[in-house]
Amino acid sequence: PLPAPERARLVAGLRPIAEGRVAGDRLAALAALAGEGEAVGRMLAGFNATPDQWGPTALLDWRAVLLASGNGPAAAQVLARLRARLDDRGSVMRFTGPDDEWSLMAGRDAATARLLLVANDYPAWASDAPRLARALVQGQQHGHWDTTPANALGRLALAGFATRFEKATVSGRTTVSLGAARQVASWPNPVPVHLPAATAPLTISHAGSGQPWAMVSLSAAVPATKAVANGLALRRQIVPIRQAVPGRWSRGDVLAVRLTITARAQTAWVALTDPVPAGATILGGGLGGRSELLAGGGDESGQYPDWVERRTGHYRAYWQQLGAAPTTIEYRIRLGSSGRFTLPPTRAEAMYAPDINALLPGSTLVVAGAK
Numbered sequence: 001p002l003p004a005p006e007r008a009r010l011v012a013g014l015r016p017i018a019e020g021r022v023a024g025d026r027l028a029a030l031a032a033l034a035g036e037g038e039a040v041g042r043m044l045a046g047f048n049a050t051p052d053q054w055g056p057t058a059l060l061d062w063r064a065v066l067l068a069s070g071n072g073p074a075a076a077q078v079l080a081r082l083r084a085r086l087d088d089r090g091s092v093m094r095f096t097g098p099d100d101e102w103s104l105m106a107g108r109d110a111a112t113a114r115l116l117l118v119a120n121d122y123p124a125w126a127s128d129a130p131r132l133a134r135a136l137v138q139g140q141q142h143g144h145w146d147t148t149p150a151n152a153l154g155r156l157a158l159a160g161f162a163t164r165f166e167k168a169t170v171s172g173r174t175t176v177s178l179g180a181a182r183q184v185a186s187w188p189n190p191v192p193v194h195l196p197a198a199t200a201p202l203t204i205s206h207a208g209s210g211q212p213w214a215m216v217s218l219s220a221a222v223p224a225t226k227a228v229a230n231g232l233a234l235r236r237q238i239v240p241i242r243q244a245v246p247g248r249w250s251r252g253d254v255l256a257v258r259l260t261i262t263a264r265a266q267t268a269w270v271a272l273t274d275p276v277p278a279g280a281t282i283l284g285g286g287l288g289g290r291s292e293l294l295a296g297g298g299d300e301s302g303q304y305p306d307w308v309e310r311r312t313g314h315y316r317a318y319w320q321q322l323g324a325a326p327t328t329i330e331y332r333i334r335l336g337s338s339g340r341f342t343l344p345p346t347r348a349e350a351m352y353a354p355d356i357n358a359l360l361p362g363s364t365l366v367v368a369g370a371k
Contacts, residue, residue: 011036018043028105031061034068041069051078056085056095056111060118079122082115087265089231090355091215092135093128094265096324105149108266109139113153120160130213133161138268138352141320165211172208187212217355224345224361231267231356232348235260236274241332250368251338254283257315261348261358262326269351270322272305272329274315275344277365279337282310303327338369 002010011033017024018033018040026047034040044065051059059078066075086093095108116132119125136154145151174185179198185191187208197220204214227234239256243249261272276282303325305317315331343362350356 007036011038015043020046027058027061027065031064034064038068040065044069051081056082056108056115057106059085060111060114063118079118079125087231088128088131090353091131092138092353092356093131094135094267096265104147107147107150109136109145109150110147110153112136112139113150113157116157117153117160120157120164129161129165133158134353139266168210170208170210170212172206172210174204174206174212174214176214177203224359226361228357228359230358231264231350232270232358233262233264234272234346234348234358234360236346236360239330245368248368249335249366251335253335253367254332255335256330256332258328258330259317259346260326260328261322263322263324265324267322267350267353267356268320270319270348271351272317272346272348274331274346275362276312276314276333277335277337277341277343277367278313278339280333280335282315283332283334284310305329335367338367341365341367 001007014029014033015038016022017026017029020026030040030043030047033043049062051062054062059082063075063078066072066078085095087096095111112132113136116129116136119129119132136157139145139150140154145154170187172187174187174190176183176185176193176195178195179200181195181198183193183195185193187210190212202216206212237258237260239258240246240253241256242254244253249255257274259272259274261270263270303319303321303323306320307318308331309316310331317329319327342364345362346360348358
């Protein structure tokens with residue numbers, strides 16, 4: 001608890017803002033006073049509530065005010081609005097849309113931490129708390145979040161999550177069975193379990209202390225015949241830069257590959273891989289004798305990758321954090337071999353949440369001999 005004299009001074013400073021007599025963030029002031037048990041209902045005179053126009057931070061503030069005012073049903077409606085702002089597909093739950101609210105006192109990470117604090121104590125959200133916790137942890141960079149409020153709230157939220165869902169240290173053995181196949185993971189250093197496909201129930205049992213989490217995924221070797229968009233979306237364009245015969249590719253021609261990646265919500269550590277025909281050279285690596293004009297990119301927008309790999313068989317780009325706005329990158333290649341090349345799919349994936357991914361079916365490129 002705050003010392004009584006300092007608490008009284010803080011409350012006295014916030015009250016005129018909450019009542020609208022002094023300029024400032026009135027909603028934040030109301031929420032702060034509500035958290036201290038102050039009677040805020042009488043301070044709402046003349047306050048214009050526009051929840052449809054508010055971001056997650058303001059909605060969480062408004063929920064706190066409604067609860068302090070005794071309006072539980074309206075507070076429950078605010079939680080429904082917050083759920084509508086979440087991308088709840090896959091193993092994480094993240095706020096969608098741009099981070100318009102970001103400031104030194106508010107932002108996406110702080111809002112996620114506050115929502116996790118609610119989920120820890122709110123039974124209707126108990127099944128969502130693990131995915132909120134994963135999203136919150138993935139928002140860290142170099143072991144911390146980017147603002148002091150996010151770090152304070154994040155620590156409280158994860159401590160509350162551990163108290164609610166992870167009271168005991170996990171030890172012992174976890175057995176996974178699918179049909180006749182059976183594997184065991186031993187704690188504290190379990191390894192991923194891989195089982196062959198079978199038409200049978202999947203059973204997971206644990207012998208020991210604690211309650212381990214399990215993430216189940218299914219993979220199959222099937223032809224990629226259509227685009228896949230699971231939280232990410234991809235678009236690929238081929239643009240001629242230097243073409244000996246217009247409308248036909250020949251050995252020695254230069255083309256640009258333009259890739260646009262769009263995330264449904266801010267996503268951490270995204271890798272994009274695009275295959276390159278055999279014998280082709282990716283330009284722009286900085287080696288002597290290459291044309292700077294031919295190697296230069298053309299149409300780039302959004303966030304430039306944090307790291308780029310130019311390998312013999314593929315071009316790969318990485319982003320530490322990929323925002324919700326479409327991002328376009330371009331690289332150029334010189335065709336070095338003739339023939340018919342069937343390329344593998346173009347893929348994008350969140351490295352620590354692989355269920356967030358995108359795929360474009362592979363294409364065919366026919367290259368004639370040099371003229």
